[in-house]
Amino acid sequence: MSKKPAPSKRRVYGGIDAEQRVQERRERLLETALELFATQGYQNTPIEQLCSEARVTTRYFYEAFPGREALLLALYERLIREAQAAVREVLQRPGLDLAARIPRAMRAFVESYVADRRRAQIGVLEVVGVSPAVEQRRREVIREFAQVLEGYADSLVAQGLLPQRDYHPVSLALVGGINELLAEWLMTGSPGSLQQLQETISDVMQALLLGGAVMAQQAKGRK
Known part of the structure; x- marks a missing residue:
């Protein structure tokens, strides 16, 4: 009977294996990018400075990210996912009426995305004009936020709190307006x-959603 090959051993240094080390270096680069991209600008931050501040060699930088733009996108994705999750959790929370849900959702958004000014700086300003690929992702993110609001508006339609209509354009305009406010x-x-x-x-x-609720009540009164 042939012997089974011995399982390969993961190389461990100081109690941390190679995979953990890669993840730790990646996290340090993301944290450093958050600080430097927000304070001195993405365009003004070379890879060499990122590596120096994060205590990572350029070799290990390219092990974690194909390039500086990939690092920016990875950071952007993290910030967006966290902000979207915070808003979605409040909008889907049971037991809140419409008037309470809106300000709480906005509070969650501000706490996730704006309370740390660096996060908003990157998500709103530093990703603009970087490249066609980053711009495409930025536009997708705006549409994703709009879909979150659209889904919420549709749920209010189902409850009879908003009039029946296509809320995608309205949600898109609302997200664009919020982006400009930021x-x-x-x-x-x-x-x-x-x-x-x-x-x-x-x-x-509230001007959009509560105004829509008034429209729904007026429409019922005319029937």
């Missing part, structure tokens, strides 16, 4: 407080 907040020399920003975004959403 850009203005980031680029203003003396921005208002996070609470003011949150309240403004919440007001915009």
Whole structure:
């Protein structure tokens, strides 16, 4: 009977295997990119500086990411996924009426995406104009946020709280407006407080959704 080949051993140094080391270096690069891209700009941050600040050699940088743009996209994806998850969790939470759900969703968004100004700086400004690939992803993200709001609006239609219509264009316009509010907040020399920003975004959403609810009630009254 032939012997089974012995399982390959994972190389371990200092109690940490090679795969863990790769992940740790990747995390350090992401954290360094968050700081440098946000404070001095993506275009002004060379790979050599990223590696120096993250204590990673260029060899290991390219082991983790194909290039600087790939690092930016990976960071962007992380920020977006976390913000979307925070908003979706509130919008899907049972037991909240429409009036309470909107400001809580906006509070969750601000806390996830804006409370750390670096995150908003990258998600709103630093990804603009980098390359066609990054721009395509940025446009996809806007549509994804719009789909989250569209799904919520459709659920309100099913409950009779909003009139029946296609809410995709409206949701897209709403996300675009929020994006511009964030850009203005980031680029203003003396921005208002996070609470003011949150309240403004919440007001915009309520103008759409609560206004739609009034339209639905008026339509019922005319029948």
